[in-house]
Amino acid sequence: MSDATNNTLLQEGASENTAGTVNSEAIISLRNISISFDGENVLQNLNLDIANGSFVTLLGPSGCGKTTTLRIIGGFVDPDNGDVLFNGQRINDLPPHKRQLNTVFQRYALFPHMNVYDNIAFGMKIQKKSAAEIREKVTEMLRLVSLEGFEKRNVNTLSGGQQQRVAIARALANDPKVLLLDEPLGALDLKLRKDMQVELKQIQSKLGITFVYVTHDQEEALSMSDVIVVMNHGVIQQIGSPTDIYNEPENGFVADFIGESNIVDGIMHADRDVSFCGARMECVDTGFAPDEQVDVVVRPEDVVVVPLDQASFSGTVLSTTFKGVHYEMIVEIPDQDEDWLIQSTVAQPVGEVVGMTVAPENIHIMKKYTGDYASDIDFEEFPEAAE
Structure with missing residues (x-):
């Protein structure tokens, strides 16, 4: 960088x-x-x-x-x-x-014997601020987190979202x-x-x-x-x-962890010139050595289904799942270790051979990653502090 x-x-x-x-x-x-x-x-x-x-x-x-x-x-x-x-x-x-600084935890750690007002005011009372200062600040915090009128409510009667708002207000009250x-x-x-x-x-x-x-x-x-x-x-x-x-993920772990990705082996022949899945295609990346082995990342939403005579590569549909706004399909591509995930507004039947292509700007080239991908990691049981 x-x-x-x-x-x-x-x-x-x-x-x-x-x-x-x-x-x-x-x-x-x-x-x-x-x-x-x-x-x-x-x-x-x-x-x-x-x-x-x-x-x-x-x-x-x-x-x-x-x-x-x-x-x-x-x-x-x-x-x-x-x-x-x-x-x-x-x-x-x-x-x-x-x-x-202050911290808000997943477990809100509110004081169950105090009402909303006293929970928010607690830190300011410890600092021995005046009653007028505390009242003004609590009112400001309640307005900030949209809990006006909740001052006297017992925190145990609040919903999870309301309790979280109280925790945030308490953490922010000390500026x-x-x-x-x-x-x-x-x-x-x-x-x-x-x-x-x-x-x-x-x-x-x-x-x-x-x-x-x-x-x-x-x-x-x-x-x-x-x-x-x-x-x-x-x-x-x-x-x-x-x-x-x-x-623009910098390595395979980031690409795999941030959303769904198809990550495949490729060869960067020259600037803006890459081969993967048996196809030689234009991309927008530069700065790699001639014929360098690379990882190629393509997001599922960036794969375009086209007629076979217009395709850069093709594969067989293994499954089709309706996701509300689109269909997700698993596609087997010849000579590839991993199946591809693609998204389309048109369902393709299982067993159909479909043509696919990807626009140059949607082909992301990365240095070869040798570590674990997010989906492959078998995390050991660290203590809670290691999460």
């Missing part, structure tokens, strides 16, 4: 810093962070800058180290090596309550510089989760503070984030905008 790309990503939200230097634009910087549990490396020399006012998501499968990273930032876990910087100042030795969110929507049903995704992004945009969000849900990350940090085995795989992560 070039310096120019790093600078752009930092302005948007996050960048990987491998030099170990202090970046004046970053509100949070992680430098050479490593940690292990029971002999298992959970984070390996991780470096990351997070810009002020951004919505940054740490995304990856269970055991990738994303929650551990969040807990190190929050002060709940100490790294074996490395530094945590806040506005350029080392905060490794600061306890969580002295850091200018943190950074809000850490550890899979906060995981306990909600699908509709509530989607509604809360929209609300969280609106809250972050309105307040303008930094959100660092942890999830394994790709759609959640793509819909809310300014920048996504994809992790696997304690290592950052790629940092980029949602569009870049989806359309």
Whole structure:
């Protein structure tokens, strides 16, 4: 990744810093962070800058180290090596309550014996703020999370979504510089989760503070984030905008983890000239060695079904499934180890031989990936902190 790309990503939200230097634009910087549990490396020399006012998501499968990273930032876990910087100042030795941040957990940790008002006011009472200040701030927070009129409600009578709003309001009431969110929507049903995704992004945009969000849900990350940090085995795989992560994955793991992908072997003969699935096709990628072995990525929605005489390659339909807005078909392509997944608005019968082609801009070329793909990983049982 070039310096120019790093600078752009930092302005948007996050960048990987491998030099170990202090970046004046970053509100949070992680430098050479490593940690292990029971002999298992959970984070390996991780470096990351997070810009002020951004919505940054740490995304990856269970055991990738994303929650551990969040807990190190929050002060709940100490790294074996490395530094945590806040506005350029080392905060490794600061306890969580002295850091200018708050955390929202998946388990909301509300006080069951307190009403909504007292839950939100709790931190401010600890700080011995005046009753007038507390009342004004609680009112502001209730308005922010759309819970006006709920002040005297017992939190045990609230729905899951309402309880989550109270937890967010309580975390924001102390005016943190950074809000850490550890899979906060995981306990909600699908509709509530989607509604809360929209609300969280609106809250972050309105307040303008930094959100660092942890999830394994790709759609959640793509819909809310300014920048996504994809992790696997304690290592950052790629940092980029949602569009870049989806359309231009840097390796096979990212391509496989972010949505469905067809990943096949290919040969990059020259700039914009690639062969795969027995076809030689035009693409838009450059910068590879002549006849370099590469991974070719094609999204299912980018495969176009065409008459056989117009096809770049063909295959036999093994299954067809109606998905509401389109059909998903599994297609067997001769001499390929893996079947292809394609999407079309027209169903093709099982056993039919179909022609396929892909537009040059929808053929993504990557350096050959030698690690595990997301669908192949057999994750060991890490301690909870390693999730």
